[in-house]
Amino acid sequence: MPLTIALCQIKVSDCINESLKSFYNLFSSLARKEVDVAVLPEGWTTLDPPAQRPDPAEDAGLVVERLSGLAEELSLWILGGALYLRRGEDTFVSCPVIDDRGRVVAWQDKIHLFQSESKLFKPGTRLEPIRVKDTMCGILICHDIAYPEAARSLVLKGAEVIFNPSKIVARGIEAWHLYIKVRSLENRVPVYGVNVWCEPRFRGGSIAVKPVDWGENIFMPQTTIAEPGESVLIDVLDPSSLSGPRGERLSKRMPEAYSGLLSSRNKFAGDGAS
Numbered sequence: 362m363p364l365t366i367a368l369c370q371i372k373v374s375d376c377i378n379e380s381l382k383s384f385y386n387l388f389s390s391l392a393r394k395e396v397d398v399a400v401l402p403e404g405w406t407t408l409d410p411p412a413q414r415p416d417p418a419e420d421a422g423l424v425v426e427r428l429s430g431l432a433e434e435l436s437l438w439i440l441g442g443a444l445y446l447r448r449g450e451d452t453f454v455s456c457p458v459i460d461d462r463g464r465v466v467a468w469q470d471k472i473h474l475f476q477s478e479s480k481l482f483k484p485g486t487r488l489e490p491i492r493v494k495d496t497m498c499g500i501l502i503c504h505d506i507a508y509p510e511a512a513r514s515l516v517l518k519g520a521e522v523i524f525n526p527s528k529i530v531a532r533g534i535e536a537w538h539l540y541i542k543v544r545s546l547e548n549r550v551p552v553y554g555v556n557v558w559c560e561p562r563f564r565g566g567s568i569a570v571k572p573v574d575w576g577e578n579i580f581m582p583q584t585t586i587a588e589p590g591e592s593v594l595i596d597v598l599d600p601s602s603l604s605g606p607r608g609e610r611l612s613k614r615m616p617e618a619y620s621g622l623l624s625s626r627n628k629f630a631g632d633g634a635s
Contacts, residue, residue, distance in 0.1 A: 362495050364522075364598045367396045368555040368567045372591040375408040377420055381427065387593055392435050394595060398493055401442030402557045402567075403454070403471075403503045403528040411481050417445035418452050425457055425465060433463030438493050442526040442555075443471060443502045451483040456500050456526055458491050467491045471502035472511060490520040496600040503527040506537070506554070510622060512544040517611065521600040525554040534566040542582040545570040549580070549607035551598055558590055565589055569596040572603060580606065 372383040384405070391399060404411075406424055411417040421444045432439045441457040446468070454471035470485025471478075488511060490497040499515030499522070506512070506525045515523060523544065529537045537554065545552040551571045558565040567587035572580040587594040621627050 362600075364397045364494065364496055364600065365395060366553060366569070366596050366598055367391055367394070367399045368553055368569065368587060368594040368596070369399055369401050370556060370558050370565045370567045370587045370590075370592045370594065371402060371405045373402075373405055373408050373557040373559045373563065377406050380406050380408075381424075383591055384427075387591065388431055388435065390593060391437065396435075396437050396595070398438045398440065398498075400440045400524050400553060400555050401526060402555045403443035403526045404445075405442050405528075405557050406444070408559055411445060412477060417481065418447040420444075421446050425459075428457065428459050429463040429465065432459045432461055436461045440493075440498075440500065440524055440526065443528075445482070452481065453485060454478070454482050454502060455485070456502055458493065458500075460493075469500040469502070471505060473504045473508055475504040488515050488518075490515055490518050496598075497521050499523040501525050503529070506540045506544060506552075509544065509547065512548055512550075512552075516548040516550055516607070521550060521604070522598060523548075523550055523552045525552060527554055527556050528563070529556050529566070530562055531564040534564060538566065538568055538584075538586075541568055541570050542584065545582055546572050546580055547610075549603050549610050551603070553596070555594075558592075565592070567592075567594050569594060571598075572606070574606065578606075578609075 369387045374380045428441050439459040443454050446453050446455040455468045458467040472485045497519045499520035541552045541554045555567045557563045569585045571583045573583040
């Protein structure tokens, strides 16, 4: 069953009410486009870095309530980007998955915290595909896409598509696009990255990448990039179209040669702990 996906490149502001206004403007256009899944960026509710906010998680409840209401109203699924979510005494960077009846059916935490984020947040510890309609979806939040093991583990568990809600500064967009293209090619899955926009620091660049067979089993990335500014990139995905090439690629793996990936006896073991 094809999925129509909307990557919502939101104009982020230092005021949550302005960011929510941008969010409503974008979503009002989706009602006419028969969208199945809308995807938001990481940290789209505020321009301020989390370290500059007294309580980064204070808006999460309000935002989830608004997202749930719109998901039910428009009968679409929403991947809520990445919000700052408190659980007990800890705060996580996490993406809510909201179904077309407005129910939060899952959360995916960010696993690989970037630089100073490790001083503010707890990293997630599990990556699991989530069924969205009839499609198994993996979510990697921002810096997670830089780690090939993260994408591969989701695909081995059955993910047919990967979403990458991100908050990428202008100078990092080219590298971000490269990571997304490589994750797509090496796993034979479509990968969708969505970014915020606020010139000059954030320049969008939301991207849809699908591996396409050029013949003789040579695949290349088919890439579509969002228009600059506040915009929505619409793409239609057939989740079953790559199941054969994906199976062929993954069946040639040699797991016995990769034992070092899970070993604590390697040069870099523990470097990413927080």
